[in-house]
Amino acid sequence: MPLPARRTPQAAFQHCLFLLLMLVTCAQEGAPPGGQPDTFAPYVVNVMPPDGTIRVATDTSPVITFNERIDLRSLVDAVFIVPLIPFKIKSNWDGDEITIEFEESLQKDKTYVITIGTTVRDRRNNRLTSAVVHAFSTGALIDQGEINGMVVMNQRPAVGAFMWAYNIRMKPSPDPAEIPPDYIVQTGEDGFFRFTNLSLESYRIFAFRDQGRDRRYDISRDPLGVPTRDVILSEEEISSGPLWFQLAVRDTVAMYVSATRVVHNRQVGIRFSKAADAETAADTDNYSIVDTEGGDTLEVLTAYRDMPDSTSITVLTAPQTLGRSYSLTLSNLRDYEGELIDSTGNTTRFTGSSREDTAPPELKTIWPANRARDVPLRPDIRFTFNEPVTMEDNAVSLVDTSDQIVAGTLAWTSPTTAVLRPDGNLVGNSQYTIHILINQIHNLADQQLQNSKSESDSISYLFSTVDTTEYGMISGLIADEDSTATGSINISISNISYRNNTYRTRIPSPGSYRFDELLPGRYTVYAYRDANQNGRFDFGAVAPFTPAERAIVYPDTIPVRSGWESEGIDLRIRP
Known part of the structure; x- marks a missing residue:
């Protein structure tokens, strides 16, 4: 038998290099090179025990199976279990199956809800398209109570806000800064939330945005929403909602x-x-x-x-x-x-100081700004100075294109802010000029207004009024389901397409409302019942518990087009 040919050192090296490259290539994880990138969202294939299972053992360890390997780090802030119980998450070797190991025994005759949030992602950063909610019970029944609602901040949906629900029979004075909740969910992309499988009890719910991402409410930085009422679930009323929450930072430390x-x-x-x-x-x-x-x-x-x-x-x-x-x-x-x-x-x-005031006064801002367009026909022309000043009668004036002075009234809204209001409507789609005579404006030390732009003794600003044919309208009805409620209803709309212009009106009681002379764009609509008639929305308080005033945000933005009325924008304020 002939002996096998001997490899030269160079051939042996090339053979080893080939094997090494094959080994490295085979050991690499992920999709092979070429082809379309993985953009498919992961999803849950199976959960044990199955959803709706009753008489589950108190030492059970739920197992959740995904269709693919999951980034385990994404599970840390995405798995919620209520009622609250400490747990650990373990994964199998393939990374597509997790086991939830409870650190203490489950309570007897209790419904548990496992929620897997949409922040769970695969190795390609694809996220779950919707949250997975799974309920089981250690008793003979599964609780069926439900509470739903919406959370907003600055009149926009609050995405990912935490919702904490307390059983106030067991915790009569809950404080989210001090006491952990009985149930937890988060709001979705639209700001809506939904508690399911609640026991039939009385609940107080708080909403907050977790700025520190530590699953805790920090009173110094986390915006909080206080409910407008507590919720009582019973056999006669097994579900409740929608509740409405408005977030704001609560600074309880007194001003100093x-x-x-x-x-x-x-x-x-x-x-x-x-x-x-x-x-x-x-x-x-x-x-x-x-x-x-x-x-x-x-x-x-x-x-x-x-x-x-x-x-x-x-x-x-x-x-x-x-x-x-x-x-x-x-x-x-x-x-x-x-x-x-x-x-x-x-x-x-x-x-005390002997230093004299040697700095001349300055005009800090003026509205409308120079060369502003689409100015309303009845503008409040605002002058803001850096210090109190006095003006002579003809120090500021408004003139039209014919150089005719437009009659108006000058009023001081603060020691540093003056407002010139035309006596009538301006002409649409026209240009106007604001004239300021600097030698007729002085501070309390009798120093003349500074003109930083030139050495001229006057300053001029131009602006153009809106073309009224561009105006659109919004109208609708506001109802209040609480027939005993009192107080006017304050309504505001904001043009999110055009510099966030905001318009406000007030109606004395539920009924019709209407906004005219609106520039085209997309608008948000917001209203609240001013129960104490103080002219502002009251956010309520945690302790002593004071419900927030009731309010509502229209769920969609409203398109406004030139010459058209967006009607039927109806709002219903819930109890």
Whole structure:
């Protein structure tokens, strides 16, 4: 028998290299090169015990099988089990099957719900197209209670918000910052949520957006929604909804003075821990400045909340004495939510200055802006200055294309903001000019308005009014299912297609509403019942529990077209 031919060293090396490349290629995971990328969503093939199973053993370990390997990291924040019970997730070698191992025995005669959220993904980042909800019971029956509703924030659907439900028979005063819930779900892409398989009990539900992604409610940063009512499920009413939630950050710490700065010998700036209420900030009776040595009072001439920094207030005083120590106390000052300033943080000190006010006043903003288009026919022309100023009668004027002055009324809405309102409607699709005479506008130190654009003694701004043939309309009916409710209904619509222009109206009771003179675009519609008639939406409180005011957002955006009326946009406020 002939002996096999011997390989040369070079041939042996090439043979080994070939085998190594084959080994590496075969060991690689994922789709082979070439062809279409994997864009198919994973899905659940099987769950054991099956959905609806009763008399499940208290030591069971549910098994969930997917059609393909799952990214196990995506399961960490995607699997919810209620009632809450600690558990671990283990995977098989192929990664397409997980086992849920409970760290303690299940309760007897209890319905459990496993929810697998849409954040579960495969190795190609394809996600589940819809959540999987699976229920089983350790008793002879499966609970059938249901609660559904919607969560919004800034009048938009709140996607992925946590919904925490508490059995208030067992937890009569639930606080999501302190007490874990009995049931958990999340909102979907449309902001809607749905609890299923609830026991027939009384529930209080809170909504929040988990900014820290730690499955906990952080009162300092997570926007929270308080319910408009508690829910009672019974044999007669096994389901309830829709409930409605509006999210907002709840800052329960009272406002306090955080810093004080002397600008010059007639001006003091005060910074607060949160935004101040403009009305109480402008009341000079809320300020007391006393010389700490002699006890003399330093007069407060005017005060106002700064724009746009609503956490700062400017106080103008009589001339201060250089080096003198002053104590400033604020009383009856409220924050933007109407809460009083903290009585332990309402006093500050500053040292008097001899520095004169040498800076001229500035025009910070004007509306409409220069060369603005589609301005309404009855605009409020707003001038905002960096400090209080005085204007002579003809300091500002509005003229048309014929250089004729448009009659109007000038009013001050704050010490730094003036509004010029035309007495009648302007002409549509026309150009107008705002003239400002800088030598007729002075601050309290009698310094003339600064013209940063040129050395001219006047400033001019142009704008064009809207073409009224472009206008569309929105109309509809608002009903309230609570026949005993009182208070007007505040309605607002926002054009999300065009700079988020917002229009508001108020009707005294349920009935018809209508918005005319709307620019084309897509609009959101929002309404709430102002039960306490304070002119703003009240978000409610966790403790002591105060229900939020009832409100509603139209579920779809409304298209507005030129010359057309979008009618039948009806809203129903639930109890």
